[in-house]
Each structure stands twice: as C-alpha cells, then as structure tokens.
Amino acid sequence: MKSAPFEHYEPTTTNEATSLLESLDDPTILAGGQSLVPMLRFRLANPDVVVDINGIDSLDYLREEDGYLKLGALARHADVEDSDLIDERYGSFADTAPLVADPQIRNRGTVAGSVAQADPKGDWGSVLLAHEGEIVAEGPDGERVIPADEFFLLPYDTTLGEDELITEVRIPTPEPREGSAYHKLKRKTGDYAMAGVGARLVLDDDGRIETAGIGMTAVDITNAQATDAEQHLEGERPSADLFETAGELAAEASNPESDEHGGADYKERMVDVLAQRALGDAAERAGAVRRKVTQ
Amino acid sequence: MSSDRERAPDADTEYQHPEDDGPEPEKHCGHGRGGMGEEVNRKEDKRFITGRGDYVDDIKxxxxxxxxxxxxxxxxxxxxxxxxxxxxxxxxxxxxxxxxxxxxxxxxxxxxxxxxxxxxxxxxxxxxxxxxxxxxxxxxxxxxxxxxxxxxxxxxxxDPVVDAEEALEDDAPLVRDELDDQEDNHIFDWETGDKEETDRVFEEADVTVEEDMLYQRLHPAPIxxxxxxxxxxxxxxxxxxxxxxxxxxxxxxxxxxxxxxxxxxxxxxxxxxxGGFGNxxxxxxxxxxxxxxxxxxxxxxxxxxxxxxxxxxTGFARDYDMTGELAATEDGEIKGVKVDVLANHGAYNAAAQPSKFPAGFFNIFTGSYDIEAAHGSLTAAFTNTAPGGVAYRCSFRVTEAVYLIERMVKVLADELDVDPAEIRRKNFIPSEAFPYESATGWNYDSGDYEKALDKALEMADYEHYREEQQRRLEEDADKLIGIGISSFTEVVGAGPGKQCDIAGIEMFDSADLRVNPTGNAVLRVGVQTQGQGHETTFAQIVAEELGMDVDDITVEHGDTDTEPYGLGTYGSRSTPVAGAAAAVAARKVRDKAKSIAANELEAAEEDIEWDRESGEFHVAGAPDRSITITEIAAGAYMNHPGGEEPGLEATNYYDPPEMTYPFGSYIVVVEIDRETGEVDFEKFVAVDDCGNRINPMIIEGQIHGGLAQGIGTAMMEHVTYDDNGNVTGGDFMNYLLPTANEIPNFETGHTVTPSPHHPIGAKGVGESPTVGSPPAIVNAVVDAMSEAGVSHVEMPMTPDVVWEKLDEVGLSHQPARNVEFSVEDGEHADD
Known part of the structure; x- marks a missing residue:
C-alpha cells in the first residue's frame, strides 16, 4: 500500500477522538479500513490526517442493552458472524454477516464503518432500514441519535457531521413474534451485491403482520426502504400471494441502474425474488409454519 | 525418503504401465527411489510453505x-x-x-x-x-x-476505438499512425485448410449448423x-x-x-x-x-x-470473436468444419507465439474428430486497448480452438437431437488411426478418446443425471439440470525447432546433468518453473534413468549464467521438451557409467547391464557382481578408466521430432436456479490422458488449479472496457477470480496413452484443464436450456447472463406459489 503521506492519530477514548475531529483540519476516520485503505492505495483518497479509532477499546462491543441490540463502532463483521446471541435472536444479522465480502475483510471491517461508508451496494444499511435501526454519533455537542431512514443521502454521503464519530449502530431487540432475514445475490465471494433485500416481520397475537420492514441493497442511490411493500404487508396474514405482491411493490420501489453487476431489469426482477425469499424466511422465523402444498 | 513407497510389479523398462481402469489412480508404480510414477512430495514446498521463497520483490x-x-x-x-x-x-x-x-x-x-x-x-x-x-x-x-x-x-x-469490428471500419480512428505503411487498423489475415473442398462438403451436407461466440478477453492474473x-x-x-x-x-x-x-x-x-500462466x-x-x-x-x-x-x-489472453460452422450427415457424422475469427490484438501486435504462427496453433480446431474438410480464416485488428494475446495456460490459441469445436459439437448434437456423448463417439479419430494427420496438417501422436470418454461417463453417473434432468423438466422444478461434455485434444510441447521459434530462436530445450564424486547430482535445465514442480519431477526422471534416489538430485533453473540455453516454460512444453532432454542426458551418463562399472567390476564394458528395477549395474549373467551409481560416481573421479575423460556428466539439447497431443474428457453437471440464474456445480469429472505420468500427485494438483481457472473463465473473468477505452475490469474488484467458495469438488481420473516419440512417453499436462473445461461448463449451462431452443450462452456466465437467457426462452421462474404459511394464535413459544 503506497499511500500519500498522512498524519496518523490514535486516540484511546471517544472524547479524545471527538476533540481530534473537532480540532484537526479535514480528518478521515479509520476503523476497519476495508474501504479507506484501498482508496489510499489507489490514491483516490489523499487525506492529510487519519484518526485511527482502533485503540478505543470501549467501542468494541456487541450486546443487548436497554431494549436494543447494540454494536459498538469497532464490532467487526466477523464478531456478528461468530456471535451466539446473533444466531439465536437476529436472523437478518446472522444471514448478512457471512455474505459480506470475504473472511479477510470480515475480520477487519466494521459494521458501523460499512454504514458510515454509505455505499449503496453495502449490506448493513438495508438491514438497519428493515429493523428501524439507529446510528449513534458523538460530536462537539454530545451524543446524537440518527434514525437509519434519515441517515443515507447519496452514494458515500450521509447526514453525519464532519466532526461526528459513529460510536454505535443499534436496532430494537425483537418482539415476541418477530423474524428477520437477508438475501443477497452476488457474482462471487467477495463481490458486492447484484441486489440484496432485508426483511423484518412482527406478528401480532392473531398471527397478522403488525410491523414490516424491507431494506434494499444496490438498487438505488442509497440503501433504500420499500415503504409501499411494508404498508401492503401490515395487517395481513403471511401468505405466498401476499409476499408476491410485496415483492412486486418492492421491485417497483427500486431504481437500479445497469452496470457490471447486471442490467436494471434483471436487478428489479431480483428485488422481487429476493424480497419474497426474505419475507418467507422472516415469517417462518417469526413463528409461522411454512409448508409446501401440492397444487 | 518416505518409507511407504511400494514397488509396482508391472513397471517395465518402457514405463508402459498397464492402464488402471479402477476408480482410484495408482498411488505407486515406481521402484521406491522416487522415480517415474511415484507421488513424491514436492521438493520446493518446504521453502514456499515456510515463507522462504525468493521472489523478485524480496531482492534488496x-x-x-x-x-x-x-x-x-x-x-x-x-x-x-x-x-x-x-x-x-x-x-x-x-x-x-x-x-x-x-x-x-x-x-x-x-x-x-x-x-x-x-x-x-x-x-x-x-x-x-x-x-x-x-x-x-x-x-x-x-x-x-x-x-x-x-x-x-x-x-x-x-477518439479511441475499442471494438475490433469498429476498428476495421473506414472512418475508425487510426491507432498506429506512426507506421508509414499502416493506413488502417488491420494487422494481418490468416487462413488454413482447403476452402474449396470445405465449401463443397458444406454444400453436399444433410445438415449444417452455425454459431457466433466470443472468447472474451482474459488476464492470466498470476498472484x-x-x-x-x-x-x-x-x-x-x-x-x-x-x-x-x-x-x-x-x-x-x-x-x-x-x-x-x-x-x-x-x-x-x-x-x-x-505464477506465470503465459503472462x-x-x-x-x-x-x-x-x-x-x-x-x-x-x-x-x-x-x-x-x-x-x-x-x-501486461499481456492479456483470448479476445477471439468466432463464428463456427459444422457440416454433417443426418445421422451425425461430421464432414466439415469452418471457422472465421476477428481477433482483437490491442494497440501492438504483441501476441506471444512462435513467429511462423500469427494465429498460434488455432488450426487444431478439428479437435478430437476425424473430419475430412476444414477451413479457417482470421483477421487481426489494432484497437486502443492493452496489447496481448498471450498463451494463458495453453499452447498458443489452442484454448480458443478447443472451445470452438467442443461448443460446435454440442450445437450439432442439439440440432440433430442426439446425445452429445454419442455424437462424439461417432466422430472420434479411432485409436487405431494414430499417428493421424488432421485436415489442417497436424500429426497427432497417439490417442484413445473413446476410452477417456467412457471412463468419464461412468465416473459422472451420466445416465442418472440425464434421467434427473428429464424428471426436473417434467415436474417444472425450480432448478434445472444441465450436463456438459468436452472431449478435447491439445497440442503441446513446442518445437520442433524448425517449426516453432521465439524471435527466431528454435524451440528446443536443454538439460545438463553432473554427478558429483559423492554420488549425488545437479541437473540444470533451460526451462523455468513457476509452480509446476520441476524441481521434483525432473529429479524423478533422473532418479528413474540412473537408479538414484530422488533426494540425491537437485534441479536448478532460472539463471542464464549457469543454466544451459533453453526457451522456457509455457505451452506445457517443459516435460515434452526439457523432460526429454533430462532423460536423454541421464541415459548418456548411464552409458558412460557402464565403462566405469566395467573398470570397477573388472569386466568388459559390453558385458555390463543396467537393471531398472534395482537401479544397479551388474555383469551379465552374474547379478551379484553389481555396483551402484554412487560407487560409479566415486570411480569416475577417483579411479577413472585410463583413456577416458574423468568425471560423470552429460548435456543434451533436445529438439522434439513432433509435438505431443494430450487429451481428456470432462463432464460437468450444473444446477441452475430458475429464479435468479445462479449456476451451481453438481458434479465435475475430469479424465485426463497425458501419456506416462511422472508424479500423479503433481498432475492432480495441476488439474485442480487449471479447472479452477476454467471455472473463472466460464463464470466470471472478463477484462472489460467502456467506449472511451477506460479499463472497467482492471482490478480484483472488477476482474473476478474464483475463490475456494466457487470451486466444487473435482473428481479426477486418467487413462495412459504414451507418446510414441517421447523418450519417456510423457505428453505434458499443465494446461489441459484450463483448455478443456470452459466448453464443458458452457455446454452444461446450454444443455439445461437446449430443449427450449438455447444454442449458446456467452462467457462469463454470471447470474444475470444466465437468467436473461432463461427468461428469453420462457424458463425463468417466479418464487413458488405452492407454499402455505400458518400461524398459531398466542405467544410465540420460543420467546
């Protein structure tokens, strides 16, 4: 890696980090480095100052607390992948982690860093959208909580302030009858998504869908929410027909472009397919029994 | 030395090992000293595995x-x-x-x-x-x-020009305006075979088929x-x-x-x-x-x-835009083959092939089949893209030729509605016809194509998958089965020097063998390993020919101050050419050793015999009056016979009389997701015949690596450009290489048909899997859709490409409707 020269700061507390962000001129934050380091190597990024947060031990956590699943800014994709808590209670997270890039990247890359990067082809933004997740940031004025649906603006652009540091991403802990899932289509291990869909369903006591969340990857300028599809699901009982319509609505809500990851029409169709698959898994994980019927 | 080497009772002096028709390749067939046929661990692995390799970037x-x-x-x-x-x-x-x-x-x-x-x-x-x-x-x-x-x-x-067809249009930007005689982007035309005869055969044929196919631009991408x-x-x-x-x-x-x-x-x-792979x-x-x-x-x-x-x-590979045609009788006998190619050579004509072969060995496109008439034409163009056309793990455009013929045979089989295995069997060059001269002038040394195909069909459980394929179609199942076959023939081992050269230097190769006074030896060769295992296999050749232990032989290569002149390693030429040189040099040493043995044993030189089994020299009729090569080496330096030169060494520059023709049959079974177009490998069988086998373990490793590269070719690799000439597939984010996750379990098998003209009957194997597997994979994907009328799918077959083809012929699926969800009332039991 032959980057241009830069100054490297290694704060060990969040306070130290935020005061560095405030005082330094145009600093760049280094967490897992899985997007930044390649950009440094290609000299697409030429920062004068890098604030490396890997020494802030207090940000290295993944736990349930106060009604949230909380991932500190240093929680790596591999931490999610290896977590028993995730395996037991968070289907979409358990689905997503092993689909992110490749094992080497997952060992270093962080969930919060991926969200901060705001690549529309990144996976975690869709999962946060499906779960009504939040981004917790520390800045000069203290802590700020940003709902995921108010976070993403444009490719690589978010509502995070230049002197703010993401300390945590979080989602509400599951309701009694909640299930979630993530489905992703890619050309090979390590490749970004051709398309991806995350879904979350909460069922009420009657077995109807009380809350639905759908987030989409790589089919718009940011990770995107399929609001019409969510509304169509709410108040209904899970069924193949219901999910088919929801899939169509999600596909309509998507806005993909043709590129090396496939044609726009194909991606739109795949949103439909992946949404139906994710909804089926989410319903099953919420307690619905899925069985094949002979036609 | 490992102690578990067994003596094979059937290893005779010509290494004509009876072919093993069983499911497992033979593990040992040598004499226990690490000679021919033994699975000796690679000598070079100690330094590579322990991080002690010395690469250029390690030099300070x-x-x-x-x-x-x-x-x-x-x-x-x-x-x-x-x-x-x-x-x-x-x-x-x-x-x-x-x-x-x-x-x-x-x-x-x-x-x-x-x-x-x-x-x-x-x-x-x-x-x-x-x-x-x-x-x-x-x-x-x-x-x-x-x-x-x-x-x-x-x-x-x-303004740039990126596409070869556009480059040849009248108003195209001129890439090479510095050349006085260059008024357009045309580089050369090339032709092979008999056009008149081929046209006649096509006119008289019952059936003809035609297909356009692009062998996309690849990069060898060594690590x-x-x-x-x-x-x-x-x-x-x-x-x-x-x-x-x-x-x-x-x-x-x-x-x-x-x-x-x-x-x-x-x-x-x-x-x-x-890794080099031609790059x-x-x-x-x-x-x-x-x-x-x-x-x-x-x-x-x-x-x-x-x-x-x-x-x-640096040198890309392929980028051949091909149109193939076959002419056949209605019962599937292939009478003629035609091919027309537009080759994108990039900004310079920098292909790496023998200078008399502007299209490499592309005219091997008659493949494994006895075809009476063949004609090929090719035009090469300059474009504003990187120069190349190197032989990426193949002999000079053989890969493109094999793809063409193996794809066309499948197209013909579908047109005639006959089994693709049967149509191959019907048209194979029969084993008794070797040596065989093809319609484009190649002299095939030996082959038994039907045997390799039969073995592959059996290993692949072919009939079972054909039945499964039909069952899935009848049930309108969500996943389709496709079965692809490739029965390829390669031409490797260039020279002969009179035909093949690099910049005028004939493609011979060399070996220099020096036996030391203490009985061990150094073999210096003119080829250069990049992972092929030369330090092991060439030592095995010498061990076999001199009765030495493989651990007592060091192989050196790569330094022009000390090694004999050679043309290098590519095109599977090291074993056919330098391997032959090593064997001949060892036999020269063996001849000289006889005179020393005679001196030491106090016998006449003509009474000295060498026994391959024991590796010792003895007096004819008196096997107990014997002497080992170690004792002879001492004699050569400490008690050399009067009237002879001291020392024990020999050099050989080997100019092969012909090339060698390894072959094989690969069978690939894929499962295609009708909702997404994703392709999964169900079964991957590779039966190779590279003649006599030096180290079966190394061969298997070569096959595995090459098949992985074939999967990369068929499924994901492509150096792409946009209209402005920007490389859009120029890094590993965008030039996709397969990882272990994309590689299925390979089932390998082999047959043995020795080369009759090679000193140890070997043919070379490194590139067979890269050459042979892409058409098998594409044939499998096409096969899954061929009943619906699909005749071709372009590489790389990413999910979107496959899905669009499925959708085009009405085979794409929505997620199944036959699913029902039921929810019990009340609290969810698990929470």
Whole structure:
C-alpha cells in the first residue's frame, strides 16, 4: 500500500477522538479500513490526517442493552458472524454477516464503518432500514441519535457531521413474534451485491403482520426502504400471494441502474425474488409454519 | 525418503504401465527411489510453505533505487508536454525519465514477440489506457509513487476505438499512425485448410449448423505481478536483471538485442516466480525502464507492478470473436468444419507465439474428430486497448480452438437431437488411426478418446443425471439440470525447432546433468518453473534413468549464467521438451557409467547391464557382481578408466521430432436456479490422458488449479472496457477470480496413452484443464436450456447472463406459489 503521506492519530477514548475531529483540519476516520485503505492505495483518497479509532477499546462491543441490540463502532463483521446471541435472536444479522465480502475483510471491517461508508451496494444499511435501526454519533455537542431512514443521502454521503464519530449502530431487540432475514445475490465471494433485500416481520397475537420492514441493497442511490411493500404487508396474514405482491411493490420501489453487476431489469426482477425469499424466511422465523402444498 | 513407497510389479523398462481402469489412480508404480510414477512430495514446498521463497520483490541490493511508472489516464491521446520538475524537486527523487531520455540511449522502443515495435515510454501518442508515459526513480517506493503523482502531463485527447469490428471500419480512428505503411487498423489475415473442398462438403451436407461466440478477453492474473531488479555493473560492464521471466534465456538474447550490451555481458535471473500462466513470456516496458535507469544512474533499480498495472497493461489472453460452422450427415457424422475469427490484438501486435504462427496453433480446431474438410480464416485488428494475446495456460490459441469445436459439437448434437456423448463417439479419430494427420496438417501422436470418454461417463453417473434432468423438466422444478461434455485434444510441447521459434530462436530445450564424486547430482535445465514442480519431477526422471534416489538430485533453473540455453516454460512444453532432454542426458551418463562399472567390476564394458528395477549395474549373467551409481560416481573421479575423460556428466539439447497431443474428457453437471440464474456445480469429472505420468500427485494438483481457472473463465473473468477505452475490469474488484467458495469438488481420473516419440512417453499436462473445461461448463449451462431452443450462452456466465437467457426462452421462474404459511394464535413459544 503506497499511500500519500498522512498524519496518523490514535486516540484511546471517544472524547479524545471527538476533540481530534473537532480540532484537526479535514480528518478521515479509520476503523476497519476495508474501504479507506484501498482508496489510499489507489490514491483516490489523499487525506492529510487519519484518526485511527482502533485503540478505543470501549467501542468494541456487541450486546443487548436497554431494549436494543447494540454494536459498538469497532464490532467487526466477523464478531456478528461468530456471535451466539446473533444466531439465536437476529436472523437478518446472522444471514448478512457471512455474505459480506470475504473472511479477510470480515475480520477487519466494521459494521458501523460499512454504514458510515454509505455505499449503496453495502449490506448493513438495508438491514438497519428493515429493523428501524439507529446510528449513534458523538460530536462537539454530545451524543446524537440518527434514525437509519434519515441517515443515507447519496452514494458515500450521509447526514453525519464532519466532526461526528459513529460510536454505535443499534436496532430494537425483537418482539415476541418477530423474524428477520437477508438475501443477497452476488457474482462471487467477495463481490458486492447484484441486489440484496432485508426483511423484518412482527406478528401480532392473531398471527397478522403488525410491523414490516424491507431494506434494499444496490438498487438505488442509497440503501433504500420499500415503504409501499411494508404498508401492503401490515395487517395481513403471511401468505405466498401476499409476499408476491410485496415483492412486486418492492421491485417497483427500486431504481437500479445497469452496470457490471447486471442490467436494471434483471436487478428489479431480483428485488422481487429476493424480497419474497426474505419475507418467507422472516415469517417462518417469526413463528409461522411454512409448508409446501401440492397444487 | 518416505518409507511407504511400494514397488509396482508391472513397471517395465518402457514405463508402459498397464492402464488402471479402477476408480482410484495408482498411488505407486515406481521402484521406491522416487522415480517415474511415484507421488513424491514436492521438493520446493518446504521453502514456499515456510515463507522462504525468493521472489523478485524480496531482492534488496545496497543503494537500490525504486521505479514508479507514470501512466496515461487516456486510451488515445497525443502527449503535448511532460513536466517532471515538481517531482525532480523532491529530495528523494533521483530522476524522471521520459521517451526523450531513452532516445538518447536508443532504448525508446522495444520489439514485441511478433516483431512489432512498442514504445517503452510513449514517444508521441498514447495508444491504450495506462500506457507507460514517464518513470520516476526515487530512493524508496513511496517517494517514487509520490513523485509520479507530481509529474504533469499535458494530453491532446483523441477518439479511441475499442471494438475490433469498429476498428476495421473506414472512418475508425487510426491507432498506429506512426507506421508509414499502416493506413488502417488491420494487422494481418490468416487462413488454413482447403476452402474449396470445405465449401463443397458444406454444400453436399444433410445438415449444417452455425454459431457466433466470443472468447472474451482474459488476464492470466498470476498472484505475483511482473517486476525486475536491474543492476548495471560499470566495473564489469555487465547487466544483471532479476526478473519475473518464464523464459530467461530468450529474454537475455532479446535484452542484448534491445540494449546493445553483448549477450555474454547480460545475465538474467528468474528467481522463484509466483505464477506465470503465459503472462511472463513477453518483455514489458517496465523491465526495460528499470535496466535503462540502472545503466544511466549506475545503481540497482527495482520496478514491481501493482495489481491493477498488471491487469491493465501486461499481456492479456483470448479476445477471439468466432463464428463456427459444422457440416454433417443426418445421422451425425461430421464432414466439415469452418471457422472465421476477428481477433482483437490491442494497440501492438504483441501476441506471444512462435513467429511462423500469427494465429498460434488455432488450426487444431478439428479437435478430437476425424473430419475430412476444414477451413479457417482470421483477421487481426489494432484497437486502443492493452496489447496481448498471450498463451494463458495453453499452447498458443489452442484454448480458443478447443472451445470452438467442443461448443460446435454440442450445437450439432442439439440440432440433430442426439446425445452429445454419442455424437462424439461417432466422430472420434479411432485409436487405431494414430499417428493421424488432421485436415489442417497436424500429426497427432497417439490417442484413445473413446476410452477417456467412457471412463468419464461412468465416473459422472451420466445416465442418472440425464434421467434427473428429464424428471426436473417434467415436474417444472425450480432448478434445472444441465450436463456438459468436452472431449478435447491439445497440442503441446513446442518445437520442433524448425517449426516453432521465439524471435527466431528454435524451440528446443536443454538439460545438463553432473554427478558429483559423492554420488549425488545437479541437473540444470533451460526451462523455468513457476509452480509446476520441476524441481521434483525432473529429479524423478533422473532418479528413474540412473537408479538414484530422488533426494540425491537437485534441479536448478532460472539463471542464464549457469543454466544451459533453453526457451522456457509455457505451452506445457517443459516435460515434452526439457523432460526429454533430462532423460536423454541421464541415459548418456548411464552409458558412460557402464565403462566405469566395467573398470570397477573388472569386466568388459559390453558385458555390463543396467537393471531398472534395482537401479544397479551388474555383469551379465552374474547379478551379484553389481555396483551402484554412487560407487560409479566415486570411480569416475577417483579411479577413472585410463583413456577416458574423468568425471560423470552429460548435456543434451533436445529438439522434439513432433509435438505431443494430450487429451481428456470432462463432464460437468450444473444446477441452475430458475429464479435468479445462479449456476451451481453438481458434479465435475475430469479424465485426463497425458501419456506416462511422472508424479500423479503433481498432475492432480495441476488439474485442480487449471479447472479452477476454467471455472473463472466460464463464470466470471472478463477484462472489460467502456467506449472511451477506460479499463472497467482492471482490478480484483472488477476482474473476478474464483475463490475456494466457487470451486466444487473435482473428481479426477486418467487413462495412459504414451507418446510414441517421447523418450519417456510423457505428453505434458499443465494446461489441459484450463483448455478443456470452459466448453464443458458452457455446454452444461446450454444443455439445461437446449430443449427450449438455447444454442449458446456467452462467457462469463454470471447470474444475470444466465437468467436473461432463461427468461428469453420462457424458463425463468417466479418464487413458488405452492407454499402455505400458518400461524398459531398466542405467544410465540420460543420467546
């Protein structure tokens, strides 16, 4: 890696980090480095100052607390992948982690860093959208909580302030009858998504869908929410027909472009397919029994 | 030595091992000394596994400087001005070099292997994106890169032409306007076979089929990129270049010719090479720049490419746009084959093939079949893309030829609605017809194609999958089954020298064997390993031929000051040519050993016999009066027979009488997701025949690696460009290589049909899997959809490409409707 020269700061507390962000001129934050380091190597990024947060031990956590699943800014994709808590209670997270890039990247890359990067082809933004997740940031004025649906603006652009540091991403802990899932289509291990869909369903006591969340990857300028599809699901009982319509609505809500990851029409169709698959898994994980019927 | 080597009762003097028709390849068939047929562990693995390999980038020399190349962001542009002053002002920057500096030393251009002339640094006009424009020499590689960023180049940007067909249109931008006689982008036309006869056969045929197919631009993408450390010694007037070279001696001759430094004052060393696959056969501007800089600055200069530089500028492979046609009788007898090709050669004609073969060995496109008439034509064009056309793990365009014929046979089988295995069987060159001369003039040495196919069909459980395929179609299942076959024939082992050359040097190869007084030996060869296991297999050849233990033989290669002249390793030529040289050199030593044995045993030389089984020399009729090669070696130096030269060594320069023709049958079963177009491998069977086998374990490793590369080719690899000539597939984010996750379990098998003209009956195997597997994979995907009328799917077959084909013929699926969800009332039990 032959980057241009830069100054490297290694704060060990969040306070130290935020005061560095405030005082330094145009600093760049280094967490897992899985997007930044390649950009440094290609000299697409030429920062004068890098604030490396890997020494802030207090940000290295993944736990349930106060009604949230909380991932500190240093929680790596591999931490999610290896977590028993995730395996037991968070289907979409358990689905997503092993689909992110490749094992080497997952060992270093962080969930919060991926969200901060705001690549529309990144996976975690869709999962946060499906779960009504939040981004917790520390800045000069203290802590700020940003709902995921108010976070993403444009490719690589978010509502995070230049002197703010993401300390945590979080989602509400599951309701009694909640299930979630993530489905992703890619050309090979390590490749970004051709398309991806995350879904979350909460069922009420009657077995109807009380809350639905759908987030989409790589089919718009940011990770995107399929609001019409969510509304169509709410108040209904899970069924193949219901999910088919929801899939169509999600596909309509998507806005993909043709590129090396496939044609726009194909991606739109795949949103439909992946949404139906994710909804089926989410319903099953919420307690619905899925069985094949002979036609 | 491992103690578990067993003696095979059936290994006779000609290594004509009875073929093993059982499911498992034989583990041992040698004599327990690590000779032919034994699975000896690779000698080179200790240093590679323990991180002690020595690659070019590991070399550090006192005072060594570092070179970074400034590259053009444009595909087609005139260089108006280069301002290196901001870089030169940096303390750590020693020099900024441009074409002007190189012109002063007559090093501004270099010949390509096809005798074109390529700018080392752009003189007037950039012809492809990332072409070399200037070079910064600095004290460390970071400063060199910083300096390169500070070099300011003013460009007058021109319209590029990227597509070969557009390049040949009248109003296309002229890529090579510096050439006086070049008025368009046409490079050459090439033709093979008998057009008149082939046209006649097509006119009279019951059935003809035609298919267009693109063998897309690939990059060999070796894990180690290209690089060099050039060290001009002004005291000795000698240039030493450590470089990533598959052909060190040929490169020495070319270096001498380019630089004017006499050849005896040029030393090329190719240390450990991290994969070559044909990418390290050509000379690249970076090597020349490093050497020129070292000459001018009188310090060692290192240049090592970054990954994207390697993919974007060094020799690509394939890029053949082909139209194939077959003519046949209605019962499937193939009468004729035609092919027309448009070849994109990039900005220079820099293909790496024998100079008399502008289209390489493409005319092997009659494949494994006895076809009476064949005709091929090809046009090559310049475009504003990187130059190349190297033989990526193949012999000179054989891969494209094999793809063409194996795809066309499937097209014909579908047209006639006959089983693709049966149509192959019907048309194979019969085993009794060898040696066989093809319609395009190749002399096939030996083959038994039906046997390999039968074995593959059995291993693949072919009938079962055919039934499963039908069942899925009848049930309208969500996943389709496709079964693909490729029964390929390769041509490898170039020379003969009268036919094949590099820049005029005939393609022989060499071995120099020296037995030491203490009974061990050093074998020096003119080929250069890049992972093929030469240090082990060539030692096995000598062990076999001299009755020595394989651990007592060291194989050296890669240093032109000590090794005998050779043409290098590519095109599966090392075993066919240098392996033969090693065997012949060992036999020469064996002959001399007889006279020493006679002296030691006090017998007449004509009474001395050598016993392959024991590896010992003995007096005829008195097996207990014997002597080992170790004792003979001592005798050669300490008690040599009067009237003879002392010592025990021999050299052989081997010019093969013919090429060798390895073959095989691969069967691939895929499962295709009708909702997404994703392709999964259900079964992957590879039966190879490379003649006599030296080390079955190494062969199997070669097969596995090559099949993985074949999967990359068929499923994901493609060097893509946009209309402006920007490389859009020029790094590992966008040039996709398969990982272990994409590779299925391979089931390998073999048959043994020795080459009749090779000293040890071997044929070469390294490239068979890369050549043979892509058509098997594409045939499998096509096969899943062929009943619906699909005749071809272009590579790389990413899910979107497959899904669009499924959708086109009405085979795409929505998620199943036959699913029901039921929810019990009340609290969810698990929570």
């Amino acid at each position: 020399k006192p005072g060594m400087l570092h070179c970074e190349i400034v590259r053009s962001p444009h595909a087609h542009a005139r260089v108006e001005e280069i301002d290196g002053s901001r870089a030169e002002a940096m303390d750590e920057v020693v020099a900024v070099l441009t074409a002007e500096d190189l012109l002063a030393h007559d090093l501004a251009t270099m010949p390509t292997l096809m005798d074109d002339t390529q700018d080392v640094l752009v003189n007037e006009k950039v012809k492809f994106q990332s072409q070399e424009v200037a070079a910064v020499i600095a004290e460390d590689r970071y400063a060199a890169k910083d300096g390169a960023q500070k070099v300011e180049v003013e460009y007058d940007v021109l 180690e990129t290209c690089g060099a450390v050039a060290d001009w010694d002004p005291g000795k007037d000698k240039m030493t270049v450590h470089m990533t070279s598959q052909a060190p001696h040929a490169h020495r001759t070319l270096f001498s010719q380019v630089s004017g430094i006499p050849e005896h004052k040029v030393r090329i060393v190719s240390p450990d090479v991290g 390290k056969v050509p000379i690249y501007p970076g090597y020349v720049v490093a050497a020129a800089a070292s000459y001018v600055l009188e310090e060692p200069v290192k240049w090592v490419e970054e990954r994207s530089e390697n993919i974007q500028t």
